[in-house]
Amino acid sequence: MKGIQRVFERRSETHMAGESLKKPQAETFDTWKAIAAQRAYAKLHGLPVFAPETGRCFKCKRDIYQKISVERARRELITGCPYCCYSYVE
Numbered sequence: 831m832k833g834i835q836r837v838f839e840r841r842s843e844t845h846m847a848g849e850s851l852k853k854p855q856a857e858t859f860d861t862w863k864a865i866a867a868q869r870a871y872a873k874l875h876g877l878p879v880f881a882p883e884t885g886r887c888f889k890c891k892r893d894i895y896q897k898i899s900v901e902r903a904r905r906e907l908i909t910g911c912p913y914c915c916y917s918y919v920e
C-alpha cells in the first residue's frame with residue numbers, strides 16, 4: 831500500500847514540475863554558465879552548438895545570454911539572437 835502511495839506522490843511531483851514551467855519562475859542570467867549549459871544540452875542530444883561560443887551575437891555583438899537564461903540554455907537549443915533575430919543555423 832505504501833508503495834502505491836509513493837508512485838502517486840511521484841506522479842503528482844512530475845505533474846507539478848510540468849505545471850511550474852508555465853508559471854514565471856526565477857531565472858539565472860550568467861553568460862558562462864549559460865554557454866556551458868548550452869554545450870551540455872547540445873552534447874546530450876547530439877546536436878551542434880549554433881550559438882556563439884563567446885555568447886556574443888555574430889551580428890549585433892550583444893551578449894545573448896543576458897536575454898537567454900541559464901535555465902533556458904539548459905533545456906533548449908539556441909538557434910538565433912534574441913536581440914536582432916539573426917539566425918545562427920544558416
Ligand SMILES: [Zn+2]
Nearest residue numbers: 887890911914
Ligand atoms: Zn544579434
